[in-house]
Amino acid sequence: xxxxxxxxxxxxxxxxxxxxxxxxxxxxxxxxxxxxxxxxxxxxxxxxxxxxxxxxxxxxxxxxxxxxxxxxxxxxxxxxxxxxxxxxxxxxxxxxxxxxxxxxxxxxxxxxxxxxxxxxxxxxxxxxxxxxxxxxxxxxxxxxxxxxxxxxxxxxxxxxxxxxxxxxxxxxxxxxxxxxxxxxxxxxxxxxxxxxxxxxxxxxxxxxxxxxxxxxxxxxxxxxxxxxxxxxxxxxxxxxxxxxxxxxxxxxxxxxxxxxxxxxxxxxxxx
Amino acid sequence: xxxxxxxxxxxxxxxxxxxxxxxxxxxxxxxxxxxxxxxxxxxxxxxxxxxxxxxxxxxxxxxxxxxxxxxxxxxxxxxxxxxxxxxxxxxxxxxxxxxxxxxxx
Numbered sequence: 001x002x003x004x005x006x007x008x009x010x011x012x013x014x015x016x017x018x019x020x021x022x023x024x025x026x027x028x029x030x031x032x033x034x035x036x037x038x039x040x041x042x043x044x045x046x047x048x049x050x051x052x053x054x055x056x057x058x059x060x061x062x063x064x065x066x067x068x069x070x071x072x073x074x075x076x077x078x079x080x081x082x083x084x085x086x087x088x089x090x091x092x093x094x095x096x097x098x099x100x101x102x103x104x105x106x107x108x109x110x111x112x113x114x115x116x117x118x119x120x121x122x123x124x125x126x127x128x129x130x131x132x133x134x135x136x137x138x139x140x141x142x143x144x145x146x147x148x149x150x151x152x153x154x155x156x157x158x159x160x161x162x163x164x165x166x167x168x169x170x171x172x173x174x175x176x177x178x179x180x181x182x183x184x185x186x187x188x189x190x191x192x193x194x195x196x197x198x199x200x201x202x203x204x205x206x207x208x209x210x211x212x213x214x215x216x217x218x219x220x221x222x223x224x225x226x227x228x229x230x231x232x233x234x235x236x237x238x239x240x241x242x243x244x245x246x247x248x249x250x251x252x253x254x255x256x257x258x259x260x261x262x263x264x265x266x267x268x269x270x271x
Numbered sequence: 272x273x274x275x276x277x278x279x280x281x282x283x284x285x286x287x288x289x290x291x292x293x294x295x296x297x298x299x300x301x302x303x304x305x306x307x308x309x310x311x312x313x314x315x316x317x318x319x320x321x322x323x324x325x326x327x328x329x330x331x332x333x334x335x336x337x338x339x340x341x342x343x344x345x346x347x348x349x350x351x352x353x354x355x356x357x358x359x360x361x362x363x364x365x366x367x368x369x370x371x372x373x374x375x376x
Contacts, residue, residue, distance in 0.1 A: 217289055218288045218289045219288045219289050219290075219291035219293065219304070222286070222288055222293065223302065223304065226295070226302055231300060234298075234299075236297030236298065239284065239295060239296075239297045239300050240283075240284040240295070242300075243284035243286070243295040244284060244286070247286050247288065
């Protein structure tokens with residue numbers, strides 16, 4: 001008798017962002033190629049992983065329903081839902097599942113959400129900000145869309161290592177914070193370098209007629225940071241953690257307003 | 272006339288920084304910055320002290336304002352804060368598991 005069912009080959013890779021390796025398993029070779037291309041520079045060793053996702057690649061559905069992003073937790077299991085993906089993640093078992101079509105954007109969103117959930121419990125966060133390393137120190141440049149994140153990234157001189165022009169990754173460590181490079185890009189469409197450095201300052205971006213750095217009151221610093229944090233979970237405990245993490249951050253890291261004209265001389269003030 | 276009791280909602284996160292009280296709703300992550308009067312109301316909202324006593328002993332002591340007018344304004348403010356679920360209001364004392372709930376660190 002011939003075998004009626006053939007074993008499907010399971011393919012996998014490890015995406016390591018912020019020092020956290022996430023293994024992604026799929027049976028779709030084309031999807032694996034998409035991931036290898038999307039996360040080039042952030043692919044880790046095949047061995048250790050802190051989280052493992054099985055991805056079920058589904059046929060395209062048009063139009064993609066616009067239901068927003070919903071991230072909820074029940075009995076230790078997170079449910080992540082948007083129009084283009086459905087995912088589950090169980091921190092205790094370190095495993096999860098993702099249903100999506102063969103595209104790089106849905107898993108990108110899932111990874112961002114999972115990283116925010118993990119970081120929120122550790123005093124870290126993802127923030128709408130560019131970040132870069134100069135002279136061994138990392139700097140964040142936060143602001144809403146149009147504030148100048150991509151501009152200041154584009155103006156960076158050659159001795160600056162760009163971590164991201166869009167979403168910064170900040171991990172709390174001992175008495176300070178570490179900023180990591182991310183593959184999450186903005187208009188620059190250039191992946192950050194997969195390196196890290198101790199965080200020296202957070203600048204709130206504003207465009208003006210001169211280059212200058214001004215101190216800002218702690219309350220404004222906290223409010224501005226909170227306004228720039230990425231957070232998706234509908235979970236009171238984690239919201240409270242994020243809130244207190246932001247205040248702890250502004251008590252330890254200098255926060256200033258960086259007003260700049262769009263030319264490279266602004267970098268004379270940094271580092 | 273019945274008295275109004277106010278209590279901090281333990282399900283919000285609160286911090287005082289440089290004299291500013293900031294509160295985040297755990298339900299929808301909305302951030303609120305309280306003015307001085309609202310801060311006094313929040314800090315005094317222990318669930319057992321009636322609002323009129325808070326107004327008389329805290330708000331009227333702090334600001335030069337007529338007690339009746341201050342109580343009216345405080346009731347309006349309390350109902351607004353309650354609509355955002357920052358505090359709870361009741362015509363009965365509100366038991367609090369932890370008097371300092373919500374505010375920390």
